[in-house]
Amino acid sequence: NAGVTQTPKFQVLKTGQSMTLQCAQDMNHEYMSWYRQDPGMGLRLIHYSVGAGITDQGEVPNGYNVSRSTTEDFPLRLLSAAPSQTSVYFCASGALSGANVLTFGAGSRLTVL
Amino acid sequence: ILNVEQSPQSLHVQEGDSTNFTCSFPSSNFYALHWYRWETAKSPEALFVMTLNGDEKKKGRISATLNTKEGYSYLYIKGSQPEDSATYLCAFRNNNDMRFGAGTRLTVKP
Numbered sequence: 157n158a159g160v161t162q163t164p165k166f167q168v169l170k171t172g173q174s175m176t177l178q179c180a181q182d183m184n185h186e187y188m189s190w191y192r193q194d195p196g197m198g199l200r201l202i203h204y205s206v207g208a209g210i211t212d213q214g215e216v217p218n219g220y221n222v223s224r225s226t227t228e229d230f231p232l233r234l235l236s237a238a239p240s241q242t243s244v245y246f247c248a249s250g251a252l253s254g255a256n257v258l259t260f261g262a263g264s265r266l267t268v269l
Numbered sequence: 270i271l272n273v274e275q276s277p278q279s280l281h282v283q284e285g286d287s288t289n290f291t292c293s294f295p296s297s298n299f300y301a302l303h304w305y306r307w308e309t310a311k312s313p314e315a316l317f318v319m320t321l322n323g324d325e326k327k328k329g330r331i332s333a334t335l336n337t338k339e340g341y342s343y344l345y346i347k348g349s350q351p352e353d354s355a356t357y358l359c360a361f362r363n364n365n366d367m368r369f370g371a372g373t374r375l376t377v378k379p
Contacts, residue, residue, distance in 0.1 A: 189367065191369070196278075196371060197371055198275075198358060198369045198370055198371035198372045199313075199358065199360075199369040200369070201366070201367065201368060201369075204366065204367075212366075214366070214368075215368065246312065246313075255301060255303075255318035255320070256301065256318075256362060256367070257303065257315040257318055258303070258305075258313070258315065258360075258367070260312035260313050260314075261312065262312055263312060
């Protein structure tokens with residue numbers, strides 16, 4: 157049981173480049189979400205999804221796109237990377253019913269030069 | 270706006286001390302309050318999920334209480350050990366959205 161798998165673990169981009177962070181879960185969770193972690197700010201919600209075909213914005217959605225074409229996958233796209241998007245990104249998933257305890261991926265460290 | 274506040278921001282205690290920290294959250298549209306433990310270089314792991322006012326949860330030396338009417342939760346650690354050193358995050362869930370506080374970073378000195 158792989159849980160939540162994020163790729164890549166590390167990425168360096170130049171300003172203006174685009175890229176996609178991949179997230180996949182094998183637990184049949186309806187809920188998936190992306191957070192970014194910055195020093196002193198904890199985890200801030202970027203986007204989330206409650207099922208295939210359904211996405212919504214979190215606290216800091218600007219500069220990011222998401223889609224949810226399958227239950228398993230929830231990629232996060234940076235359309236035109238900016239230095240302010242340098243951060244560690246975490247994907248998390250959970251069951252919508254009941255407690256919705258989140259299972260987190262290992263994180264992706266992104267540096268934008 | 271879902272403001273989740275945690276205090277203190279950081280805490281240094283001696284091994285054997287008991288300690289507690291606070292999470293405050295909006296008292297309206299409450300669905301659940303989560304506590305996660307986050308060790309350096311790892312991913313957050315769930316400690317507790319509480320849904321009812323007055324809930325108390327316990328796991329070993331760690332326990333948590335919940336007051337949904339006034340919008341706060343306490344996490345207690347009894348007899349802290351160096352392996353308890355971590356950042357403790359609380360997260361407020363209102364329907365589908367889940368927002369995290371900035372965390373309390375606990376350091377337990379041997």
